[in-house]
Amino acid sequence: MASLFRPTTVLMVQYAHYHRDRRNIATHCVGIPLIVFGIGVLLARWQWGAGPLNAAWLLWVASTLWxxxxxxxxxxxxxxxxxxxxxxxxxxxxxxxxxxxxxWGVGSFAVGWVLQFIGHYFEGRKPAFLDDLVGLLVGPMFVTGEALFALGWGTSLQAEIERSAGPTHIRSVEKPQAF
Known part of the structure; x- marks a missing residue:
C-alpha cells in the first residue's frame, strides 16, 4: 500500500484515474456526501460525557489534520x-x-455506496479504494475539488489532473468492462 502521507496533487491525480466519466463524478458528488453524513450519524451516538464530544467529532478532527x-x-x-x-x-x-x-445512518451510508457503484458501472473501472484504501479519504477531497473547480478555483490543480489522468468524458457502456 502506498503512503498515507502523499501530497494533495498526487492523491487527486491517482483518484482521478478511476473517475473520468462525468456520470461517475456526478454520482460521487451525491454519494460521497451521503456516505460522510451516514458515518457522522453512526458515530455521533458514541458520546463521552454530557458535552458534544463524540466519535464523529474525533474522526472529523483526525481527518481535518490529515x-x-x-x-x-x-x-x-x-x-x-x-x-x-x-x-x-x-x-x-x-x-x-x-x-x-x-x-438514517445505515440508510444514508448504503444509498451513498449504491450510487458509487452505479457510477463505477459507467466508468467501467473498480473503485479506487480497492487498490488503495487511502481512496476512502480522498473521495471527499475529490468531490470538494470538483465543486471548487466548477467555481473557478484550482485551475492549476485541475490542469495537472487532466494532464495526468485525461479529460472527463462520457464512456460508451455498450461494451461494459469488468471490474
Whole structure:
C-alpha cells in the first residue's frame, strides 16, 4: 500500500484515474456526501460525557489534520469544512430510537455506496479504494475539488489532473468492462 502521507496533487491525480466519466463524478458528488453524513450519524451516538464530544467529532478532527497537512491549505480547509457541516447535520439523527439512528445512518451510508457503484458501472473501472484504501479519504477531497473547480478555483490543480489522468468524458457502456 502506498503512503498515507502523499501530497494533495498526487492523491487527486491517482483518484482521478478511476473517475473520468462525468456520470461517475456526478454520482460521487451525491454519494460521497451521503456516505460522510451516514458515518457522522453512526458515530455521533458514541458520546463521552454530557458535552458534544463524540466519535464523529474525533474522526472529523483526525481527518481535518490529515487534509490540511497534504500541502493544499485551501482544498484541505474546504473539504474539512464540508465534512464538518455534514457531521453537524448528522448529530441530531443520532438521538432518539435505535431504529431512527440506524435507519438514517445505515440508510444514508448504503444509498451513498449504491450510487458509487452505479457510477463505477459507467466508468467501467473498480473503485479506487480497492487498490488503495487511502481512496476512502480522498473521495471527499475529490468531490470538494470538483465543486471548487466548477467555481473557478484550482485551475492549476485541475490542469495537472487532466494532464495526468485525461479529460472527463462520457464512456460508451455498450461494451461494459469488468471490474
Amino acid at each position: 487534509y490540511v497537512s497534504r500541502g493544499n491549505a485551501v482544498l484541505g480547509g474546504a473539504v474539512s469544512l464540508a465534512n464538518g457541516l455534514l457531521f453537524a447535520a448528522a448529530q441530531g439523527f443520532a438521538d432518539g430510537s435505535v431504529a431512527h439512528w440506524l435507519g
